[in-house]
Amino acid sequence: MIEITKNYLKDIWPKRPLNSHKGTFGRVLIIAGNKQFGGAGILSATAAVYSGAGLVTLATDPINISAVRASLPEAMVIDYQNHDMLLALISNTSVVVIGPGLGTDETASSIFQFTLDNIPASTPLIIDGSAIDLLATKSFKFEHQPTIVTPHQMEWQRLSEIKIAEQQPSTNQKLADKLNLHVVLKHPETEIYSNQKIYQIKAGNPGMATGGMGDTLTGILSTMICQIPNLSNALIAGTFLHSYTADLIYQTDAVVIPHRLSHALPKTLKKLMP
Numbered sequence: 175m176i177e178i179t180k181n182y183l184k185d186i187w188p189k190r191p192l193n194s195h196k197g198t199f200g201r202v203l204i205i206a207g208n209k210q211f212g213g214a215g216i217l218s219a220t221a222a223v224y225s226g227a228g229l230v231t232l233a234t235d236p237i238n239i240s241a242v243r244a245s246l247p248e249a250m251v252i253d254y255q256n257h258d259m260l261l262a263l264i265s266n267t268s269v270v271v272i273g274p275g276l277g278t279d280e281t282a283s284s285i286f287q288f289t290l291d292n293i294p295a296s297t298p299l300i301i302d303g304s305a306i307d308l309l310a311t312k313s314f315k316f317e318h319q320p321t322i323v324t325p326h327q328m329e330w331q332r333l334s335e336i337k338i339a340e341q342q343p344s345t346n347q348k349l350a351d352k353l354n355l356h357v358v359l360k361h362p363e364t365e366i367y368s369n370q371k372i373y374q375i376k377a378g379n380p381g382m383a384t385g386g387m388g389d390t391l392t393g394i395l396s397t398m399i400c401q402i403p404n405l406s407n408a409l410i411a412g413t414f415l416h417s418y419t420a421d422l423i424y425q426t427d428a429v430v431i432p433h434r435l436s437h438a439l440p441k442t443l444k445k446l447m448p
């Protein structure tokens with residue numbers, strides 16, 4: 175297990191070259207947020223914008239659209255059931271996130287299948303939240319590469335069928351390899367299983383135990399994937415940035431509020447980036 179501290183990442187952080195424009199920093203598509211869990215999509219998109227993605231689009235239930243415009247005007251937003259628009263976006267994005275607050279009903283299943291059917295080969299796909307539960311039902315034809323899953327322990331139990339008490343690194347590693355997945359297994363000191371290696375994030379705190387914290391991580395990971403060419407490094411950097419920013423907030427605040435974590439990202443990144 176490789177322990178990840180600030181020092182490990184010092185040469186990995188993305189740079190913002192002078193000769194650049196928004197396209198340089200990646201197009202992120204986030205498919206998230208049903209009628210009940212609209213906040214999850216907004217939190218994920220907020221984290222993508224504030225961690226520095228060039229262009230962020232949220233595909234969500236139409237009921238959420240005006241809230242997205244009001245709380246995150248930097249993001250573009252579409253109805254996730256508009257197949258033509260979704261297809262156009264999926265075909266021309268640097269990374270796709272699917273699942274935060276998506277739900278597991280028929281609408282969610284059909285959007286998940288549509289995404290799996292249409293995502294171009296080699297576009298990174300991050301599967302989180304409800305979409306992990308959909309994947310765990312094993313009713314989807316699934317062979318996309320590269321795919322990243324970001325489960326908490328119960329979601330990993332549902333997907334891997336390894337009980338929480340038995341989720342040991344060697345067991346997790348075997349399953350990650352078998353399923354051909356990069357796994358960000360979230361808990362205190364989150365572990366990342368990627369390309370036959372295991373990394374452990376030496377940051378994070380109990381102030382993070384609040385709804386929406388994992389949704390926020392997906393947005394940060396999507397940005398890092400756009401900007402750091404090596405996928406394992408992108409996952410390590412994004413997960414560390416999330417927990418490290420939370421640690422800075424926890425020095426003064428007892429609870430780390432997810433959207434506040436996102437708002438703190440530009441300053442944390444400025445400190446960490448070369």
Ligand SMILES: NC(=O)C1=CN([C@@H]2O[C@H](COP(=O)(O)OP(=O)(O)OC[C@H]3O[C@@H](n4cnc5c(N)ncnc54)[C@H](OP(=O)(O)O)[C@@H]3O)[C@@H](O)[C@H]2O)[C@@H](O)CC1
Pocket residue numbers: 210211212213214215273274275276277302303304305326327328329338360361385386387388389
């Ligand atoms: N604002 C919004 O819109 C928000 C929307 N959200 C969206 O909601 C959807 C459902 O996601 P979910 O994570 O809330 O529910 P689920 O997958 O059933 O897991 C909970 C069960 O697992 C258990 N458990 C065991 N270990 C655990 C662990 N380490 N971490 C966490 N749980 C653990 C836990 O045990 P218990 O708490 O009962 O002890 C409980 O039985 C998903 O799409 C998500 O994106 C949320 O992000 C919130 C904000």
Ligand SMILES: Nc1ncnc2c1ncn2[C@@H]1O[C@H](COP(=O)(O)OP(=O)(O)O)[C@@H](O)[C@H]1O
Pocket residue numbers: 303325326360361362363364378379380381382383384385386387388389390391
């Ligand atoms: N006690 C804790 N210590 C450190 N990190 C924590 C703790 N509790 C939760 N987290 C972090 O918060 C996030 C929770 O993710 P998740 O359960 O998916 O949240 P949600 O689905 O509500 O957005 C993960 O990144 C996890 O590592």
Ligand SMILES: [Mg+2]
Pocket residue numbers: 302303326388389
């Ligand atoms: Mg979650």
